[in-house]
Amino acid sequence: MTELSRIRNFSIIAHIDHGKSTLADRLIQRTGGLSEREMSSQVLDNMDIEKERGITIKAQTVRLEWNGYTLNLMDTPGHVDFAYEVSRSLAACEGALLVVDAAQGVEAQTLANVYQSIEHDHEIVPVINKIDLPAAEPEKVRAEIEEIIGLDASEAVLASAKSGIGIDEVLDAIVAKIPPPKGDAAAPLKAMLVDSWYDPYLGVVILVRVIDGTLKKGQQIKFMQAGTTHLIDRVGCFRPKIEQLTELGPGEIGFITAQIKDVAQARVGDTLTDARRPADTPLPGFREVQPVVFCGLFPTDANDFEKLRESISKLRLNDASFSFEMETSAALGFGFRCGFLGLLHLEIIQERLTREYDLDLITTAPSVVYRLQLTRSAGEAEARTIELHNPADMPDPNKIDTIEEPWIEATIYVPDEYLGAILKLCQDRRGIQKNLTYVGGRAQLTYELPLNEVVFDFYDRLKSISRGYASFDYHQIGYREGDLVKMSILVNNEPVDALSMIVHRGTAETRGRGMCERLKDLIPRHLFKIPIQAAIGGKVIARETIAALRKDVTAKCYGGDITRKRKLLEKQKEGKKRMREYGSVQIPQEAFIAALRMGDEG
Structure with a gap:
């Protein structure tokens, strides 16, 4: 067991692509965690997607030795979808390295995670990274x-993780500034479950931070929440x-395995205690992770349904934060309705299914969870409230009293020249402006927005309008x-159930018209006219018509009386009418994929 005064637990806070994983690599290399030969870039990012996109999806931990001190580094996800995991990782530490890119400055997610860190009473050590870049302005960033x-940055460490500049100074600053953990080895065991994942050989591997007591091999432990x-x-x-x-003592971070087969049993934030001598109360801060965004996943080829079921079940072994249940669609066949923590989470799961399990998928338009207050029927004492995940399941409008949707508070950082376009984007998406301040040459915007308007393609539009310079972070603020x-x-x-969606009445017509126009281009022409309509209840709000393919039936008539031609044309007209009554329109899969992928042109 390591002496408490010689332990330092810290995490690294940074916006996406500010050099967090590279800095972690350098710290591991400098403290001799891995030899030159064993090193690879982004050591702590295990998934290919993490390496390619430069993002961290799963929290990782590594124990380093430096000048007689034991340093436990927690590499946390930087994205808002994984905010709860980040909060648990931060709760397991006493301090944090705040890594800021010397060329880009402070960004939205850096801010969100720093405030979380400050709430946990952390000692924060600022590190200005990438100082060797030509565009670097360390003094401006300071x-x-x-x-x-509002942090004192006069002693901020100037470093370049890529070139290895300032790494010793970073390690010395961790030892000097971050306080050692507190804990009592004699007290009943209390350990926090920071993260868990499935290993095919070991079962579920659980990452823990011991607060009090000791964890030993052969010990019977109890999960207090589960x-x-x-x-x-x-x-x-x-x-x-x-x-x-042999054991983990107070203040130490490590892992345990206990022959657990399902990640869902080891929930992030749970408290571990000794089954024979339990602690009185669990650690604060635990909450159930609720999916925020829902969408349908369907295999392009109906024969792949069993393969999709198997693949989703395997992924769920490793990620208990997404949920799935079977659903059928008249247009797309059998598939699953899945719930995700956010849009990035949805994208990652979809990409992993495509890559790791070789599946071709159709994803329906993402939707959020709506709360419906139903009107009270005669025999009921009070009105019922239901949660709606799938627009296709919406009850009859006469039975609905009110519909509530989730809202978020978004913080956007954007260079001054793109401000006008971003303000217009937020206004178009029913945003309510709360604040606008300037920091250097950049504007900091605070907006309240309906999550429904953000899940479509808000992030993509934001990035394209600002040429990639805007950064965006949000948290939920409840239902309205x-x-x-x-x-x-x-x-x-x-009706095509896979294309139905819940929209605001004010934007329904624009949305509907955009969808009809797009489908007109995507659905191939048939031998009869095809109307495409967007409707709310029985009222059509937009319409496009695909013209019929025509065979020239009068080609063989030359000369003679006009009535011969007319007779043939009338016959053709009758045939078309009959065909339209009984003919069915085949909508190709590509049309679905393209229509759903485009989301909303806005």
């Missing part, structure tokens, strides 16, 4: 940290290679009543 965050008991069969730490230990309606798309008078 002033920005002091102005925006209420289950397990026997520990392995205790260890990552350096970043697995090293087995809205004038929302279900918009159905009808092709040849048949």
Whole structure:
């Protein structure tokens, strides 16, 4: 067991692509965690997607030795979708390295995570990274940290993780400034479950931070929130290679395995205690992770349904934060309705299914969770409230009293020249402006927006309008009543369930017209006219018509009386009418994919 005064637990806070993973690589290399030969870039990012996109999806931990001190580094996700995981990782530390890019300055997500860190009473060590870039302005960034965050940056460490500049100074600053953990080895065991993942050989691997007491191999432990008991069969730490230990004491971070088969049993934020001598109260801050965004996943080829079911079940082994249930669609066949933490989470799961399991998928338009207050029927004592995940399941409008939708508070940082276009984008999406301040040459915007308007393609539009310079961060602020309606798309008078969506009455017509125009281009022509309509209830709000393909039936008539031609044309007209009554429109899969991918042109 390591002496408490010689332990330092810290995490690295940074916006996406500010050099967090590279700095972690350098710290591991400098402290001798891995030899030159074993090193690869972004050591702590295990998934290909993490390496390619330069993002961290799963929290990782590594134990380093420096001048007789044990440093536990938590590499946390930087994206808003994983905010709860970040909060648990931060709760397991006493301090944080704030990494800011010397060329880009403070960004939205840096701010969100710094405030979380400050709430946990952390000692924050600012590190200005990438100082060797030609565009680097360390002094300007130093002033920005002091102005925006209010931290003293006079002693900020100047470093370049890529070139290895200032790495020793970073390690010395961690030892000097971050306080050691507190804890009592004699008290009943209390340990926080920071993260868990599935390993095909070891079962579920649980990342823990011991607060009080000790964790030993062969000990019977209890999960206080889940209420289950397990026997520990392995205790260890990552350096970043697995090293087995006999025990973990107060203040230490490591991992345990206990023959658990399902990640859903080991929920992030749970408290572990000794089954024979339990602690009185669990650690604060635990909450159930709720999916925020829902969409349908369908295989392009109907024969792949079983393969999709198997693949989703395997992914769920490793990620308990997404949910799925079976659903059927008249247009797309069998598939699954899945719930995700946010849009990035949705994209990652979809990409992993495509890549790791070789599946071709159609994703329906993402939707959020709506709360519906139903009107009270005669036999009921009070009105019922239901949650709606799928627009296709919306009850009859006469039975609905009110519809509430989730709202978010968004913080956007944007260079001054793009401000006008971003303000217009937020206004178009029913945003309410709360604040606008200037920091250096950049504007900081605070907006309240309906999540429904953000899940479509808000982020993509924001990036394209600002040429990639805007940064965006949000958190949910609750539900509000809205004038929302279900918009159905009808092709040849048949509703297409996969294209129905819930929209605000004010933007329904624009949305509907855009969808009809797009489908007109995507659906191939048939031998009869095809009307494409967007409708709210029984009222059509937009329409496009695909012209019929025509065979020239009068080609063989030359000369003679006009009535011969007319007779043939009348016959053709009758045939077309009959065909339209009984003919069915085949909508190709590509049309669905393109229509859904485009989301909303806005």
